[in-house]
């Protein structure tokens with residue numbers, strides 16, 4: 239099939255995924271498959287809608303994105319207060335669905351994790367929402383929406399929640415397991431990279447969107463400071479290249495006091511064997527998680543790529559991450575871009591970390607599966623780092639097969655050669671990811687648009 243018909247077919251997937259509320263387009267379902275692997279894929283997920291929204295914005299279909307932003311803002315009022323708890327004002331739902339009532343207007347019902355599998359907290363939703371609001375504002379030129387009183391109040395509520403002091407000992411944000419794209423137990427509690435990258439992107443966006451008035455003054459000061467401390471912390475403590483690995487390898491532990499070098503008391507014994515020889519000169523990446531006595535050395539794709547897109551990495555670090563992709567193309571891109579985490583956990587580690595989750599066995603789903611939905615972030619990051627060649631190669635790998643396989647949600651196996659055992663077909667963000675990547679590479683003008691979308 240020729241290139242343009244594949245892209246047309248991806249556009250069909252997107253258009254068929256659109257859902258309406260009171261006759262207005264308002265979002266897209268996660269997947270349209272007669273045998274959905276779980277009931278909630280027929281809902282509109284905030285994180286899945288982001289690439290749909292980028293396509294709509296690139297196509298001048300601003301109204302859908304505006305409707306979505308308004309609806310989600312209102313939906314935060316549906317959050318139920320748990321007995322004995324304060325309401326977490328500023329939390330946004332993981333997903334929502336449209337309920338048809340015969341003879342009456344449709345209604346929207348949100349899920350704040352109270353219906354979700356495993357009851358996971360959607361910490362990333364509000365961050366995607368603010369980042370999207372910025373993209374919408376820039377591309378549509380409609381600054382009025384973000385500046386309206388209810389949007390300004392919404393942004394303030396989110397920031398109040400996300401900047402609230404809890405039990406932090408670093409500028410990184412502390413979250414429970416499964417609170418982002420990897421929404422199951424996968425050892426991503428504590429300070430996972432994806433959350434830190436989104437947090438950084440959200441703070442930068444909010445800084446631009448908040449009006450400089452009395453109501454926002456103190457928040458703006460905090461945001462500005464946190465942007466800086468978070469950026470320095472991630473660039474230092476999450477960055478791993480051969481030089482830093484050497485340092486950790488020779489760390490002394492049990493250091494107390496202000497002069498400590500190994501401040502987090504990392505025992506070199508935690509360095510995994512697979513890292514030996516994995517980091518040639520001029521390569522590097524941001525590790526998955528950092529905390530007291532802890533470094534999760536696994537390579538998490540989304541966190542690394544968003545860090546490049548939002549400018550959280552230095553240019554040198556961004557180049558190092560792209561060199562790493564080139565070096566380990568078979569492992570990190572394979573036969574279907576992209577590996578979500580490398581490497582997979584197995585054996586006892588899988589038992590303890592995932593709670594023996596059969597969906598997350600080694601080299602499947604979140605545990606080292608390959609996700610086409612990650613392609614757009616790879617293309618954006620590669621272009622930002624001046625590696626158009628890598629973006630093109632990744633698109634070539636994806637093009638024919640993804641369409642032939644009917645847009646699966648994910649692939650299994652070390653190199654992503656097999657359609658995921660429980661993958662949905664017609665997964666919306668598998669299609670939108672391809673459309674965005676194609677557009678970025680084909681049309682230099684849309685590249686400019688993309689640049690303003692993501693910093």
Ligand code: GLC
Pocket residue numbers: 268279283285286418419420421
């Ligand atoms: C899975 C993914 C999650 C996604 C959802 C809908 O739960 O882990 O990131 O939002 O499916 O596609």
